[in-house]
Amino acid sequence: MSKPIVLHIDHVSKTFGGLDALSNVHLDIREGETHAIIGPNGAGKSTLLNVCVGGLEPTKGKVLLAGTELTGRRPFEINQLGVARVFQTPEIFADLTVVENVMMAMLSHRDGAFRLRLLSRFGDRSETGLRATKALTDLGLGGHLNHLAGALSRGDKRRLELVMSVVQQPKLLLLDEPTAGMARADTNATIDILRKFKESGMTIVIIEHDMHVVFSLADRITVLAGGRVIAQGLPDEIKGNPKVVEAYLGEEQV
Numbered sequence: 001m002s003k004p005i006v007l008h009i010d011h012v013s014k015t016f017g018g019l020d021a022l023s024n025v026h027l028d029i030r031e032g033e034t035h036a037i038i039g040p041n042g043a044g045k046s047t048l049l050n051v052c053v054g055g056l057e058p059t060k061g062k063v064l065l066a067g068t069e070l071t072g073r074r075p076f077e078i079n080q081l082g083v084a085r086v087f088q089t090p091e092i093f094a095d096l097t098v099v100e101n102v103m104m105a106m107l108s109h110r111d112g113a114f115r116l117r118l119l120s121r122f123g124d125r126s127e128t129g130l131r132a133t134k135a136l137t138d139l140g141l142g143g144h145l146n147h148l149a150g151a152l153s154r155g156d157k158r159r160l161e162l163v164m165s166v167v168q169q170p171k172l173l174l175l176d177e178p179t180a181g182m183a184r185a186d187t188n189a190t191i192d193i194l195r196k197f198k199e200s201g202m203t204i205v206i207i208e209h210d211m212h213v214v215f216s217l218a219d220r221i222t223v224l225a226g227g228r229v230i231a232q233g234l235p236d237e238i239k240g241n242p243k244v245v246e247a248y249l250g251e252e253q254v
């Protein structure tokens with residue numbers, strides 16, 4: 001039996017002036033699946049992600065999370081419903097330590113807002129502190145627990161943000177090019193973290209240009225070009241699809 005649908009993108013179109021950035025995109029993301037969305041520059045990938053997180057209203061169609069309509073809701077509400085997003089600029093608290101950042105993410109989930117003064121009530125030896133320490137250690141950031149987040153390398157900052165997003169136990173994690181601009185070693189460290197998220201059963205949508213990342217992680221792939229879905233399937237089906245090679249993969253040297 002197939003797994004339940006977590007995200008249902010129902011015939012979504014988005015027009016900017018006369019430009020069809022998305023045309024009738026229909027896509028289901030199932031529970032526990034890592035679904036990569038690939039395509040050439042300007043294909044509509046970021047527009048699609050923004051429609052899912054409430055940053056943009058679709059011109060037509062709708063998006064549902066486990067049956068609840070997201071379209072028309074504000075980004076904050078969509079986040080509270082269980083959609084976590086990690087975009088390209090890390091959103092971390094530079095003046096707090098790494099473990100405090102993760103504690104903030106945990107406390108914000110409980111209270112619906114980030115509140116600094118809560119940290120003084122929940123020290124790093126509290127239950128929240130110990131859970132934050134465990135999450136960071138399990139995901140390879142245990143060596144940085146008491147370092148200021150602002151002093152981390154760019155790659156570690158982005159991995160910290162990934163940890164902050166999963167401790168909120170989202171129903172769906174949306175990633176926009178999580179390895180963009182990274183050197184290979186950093187990319188591989190990020191792939192390792194994302195593999196652990198996968199193993200924990202998390203549902204993930206990832207936009208990515210780096211085919212090493214895509215083929216290391218994706219269970220299914222959707223290919224967008226010119227705002228339309230031109231192919232969808234298992235990684236091996238996508239690799240061998242002549243339309244995809246012509247529109248995209250040929251130039252990416254898989």
Ligand SMILES: Nc1ncnc2c1ncn2[C@@H]1O[C@H](COP(=O)(O)OP(=O)(O)OP(=O)(O)O)[C@@H](O)[C@H]1O
Nearest residue numbers: 016019020021039040041042043044045046047048
């Ligand atoms: N706010 C906007 N106003 C007008 N046009 C836009 C806007 N956002 C995106 N577009 C246009 O919509 C099309 C799709 O853009 P989008 O950024 O979604 O593509 P993408 O696949 O994410 O590209 P890239 O891989 O380069 O990030 C492009 O032609 C882009 O110029």
